[in-house]
Amino acid sequence: MEFISGVTEKDMPGIREICAGEYEGKTVAMEGCVHTIRDMGEVAFVILRKAEGLVQCVYEEGKTDFDVSLLKEESALRVTGTVSKEERAPHGFEIRLLTVEVLSQPAEAPPIAIGKWKLNTSLETKLALRPISLRNPMERAKFRIQEGIVRGFRDFLHSQSFTEIRTPKIVARGAEGGSNVFRLDYFNKKAELGQSPQFYKQTMVGVYDRVFEVAPVFRAEKHNTVRHLNEYTSMDFEMGYIDSFEEVMGMETAMLQYTFSLLSREYEAELKMLKVELPDVSRIPTVRFDKAKELVAEKYSRKIKNPYDLEPEEEALIGRYFKEECGSDFVFVTHYPSKKRPFYAMEDPENPTFTLSFDLLFKGLEITTGGQRIHDYDTIIKKMESRGMDPEDISSYLMIFKYGMPPHGGLGIGLERLTMRLLDEANVRETTLFPRDVTRLEP
DSSP: OOOOOSOOOOSOOOHHHHHTTTTTTOEEEEEEEEEEEEEOSSEEEEEEEETTEEEEEEEETTTSBSOGGGOOTTOEEEEEEEEEEOTTSGGGEEEEEEEEEEEEOOSSOOSSOTTSSSOOSOHHHHHHTHHHHTTSHHHHHHHHHHHHHHHHHHHHHHHTTOEEOOOOSEESSOSSOSSOOOEEEETTEEEEEOSOSHHHHHHHHHHHSEEEEEEEEEOOOOOOSTTOOSEEEEEEEEEESOSOTHHHHHHHHHHHHHHHHHHHHHSHHHHHHTTOOOOOOSOOOEEEHHHHHHHHHHHTTOOOOOTTSOOHHHHHHHHHHHHHHHOOSEEEEEOOBGGGSOTTBOEETTEEEEESEEEEEETTEEEEEEEEEOOOHHHHHHHHHHTTOOGGGGHHHHHHHHTOOOSEEEEEEEHHHHHHHHTTOSSGGGGOSSOOOSSOOOO
16 A cells, blocks of 8 residues: 655755755756747757746757757756856856756747747737746746735734634625625525625634735726726735724834845845835835825825815825825825725724724825724714614624624735835736736636
8 A cells, every 4th residue: 555645855956956056067857848949059058947937958969868959948848967157147057958858848839929038018918818928037026026925914914923814705795885896696695705804804803813814805896997906815904902093004014024024035036137126114104184185285286176085196196295205105194084984994083074094005006905993882883874874784793893892903905006016017917917807807
């Protein structure tokens, strides 16, 4: 009888191990995909693509036991060769090939030149051919950095005694209310795709005190803009026993500090490839919603049109203002009007027309919404009734308040928007692996 006892290690060093210098002059085995081939006659350069990066392999006629003319781009290979120092090659070394084993061959040549350093094609083409375009080094680097953001978020919150949770995405009704929901038939019952894990993460504060989740959310908005998606990844956390919503802002600031430090240490190659300069988050300015409107109206001679919400142009000007005045790419805008915040947002005791809530703007784009929540049962019932809501509709959610909840607050961060701003991309689809918008359901 045979048993499986764990990972079977392959005797194949990775790029990092070879870069350490212990393999120079030694014969190694390596697997990878043919990224490009530069055939120069008796010598050919075969560039292998691995998860870690590109590796230059040198085919030499008479020394390599293979006919290089049989190779195709995107073939999967297993090769052996001698490691040789070469400063002009990626990572400063190359492999002088001895043997080549073809593991698989493509049926056709790629429809776009993914071997080029940067794809010279339209966004629409990149998205239509997403399974192929993502193999390009520049495209891959974006999502490695995005991985680092999620990793930093998770690692930091674990260090702060948060518990990671999983909440349902098929729900009876959305947390945000309104008509921007995807409705579906659920065994002859009405259901929706969740707009937010809000109700569930608040529920779990009553269980674990501090919780977080990284998961998709769905918004049936018909906006076809550079900043909107109908499915995106939300990084949420909720924390109990707070004295002020400013504690939530402080937690996010510390999380960004940790995450950017992680990126600078462990994603340096990708940052350099994309020419990303990490912003300073040692401190982030704050400004009240009404004051922010006044500041940009005065400085940029812009009339205040909507006193209850921020228009995209206003967000951009607020970002510009605090970059010019404070040198900060980030700014917390606090105390949003109550009529523009959900029913569970706690009102400012000094002025109930405003809430103890905030948005975080990054280079003039909202990437975070958060604040303190109502935790008292009678208060939230009165708030719902004042808005014409029936408490019976969400009785399972209200149960947590009926049986006691600590003061708490939290936030949600749009992962793709944060990545978009960090990389200075012009469209959020550039930083979404497989975008879902009003026109796109495939690939």
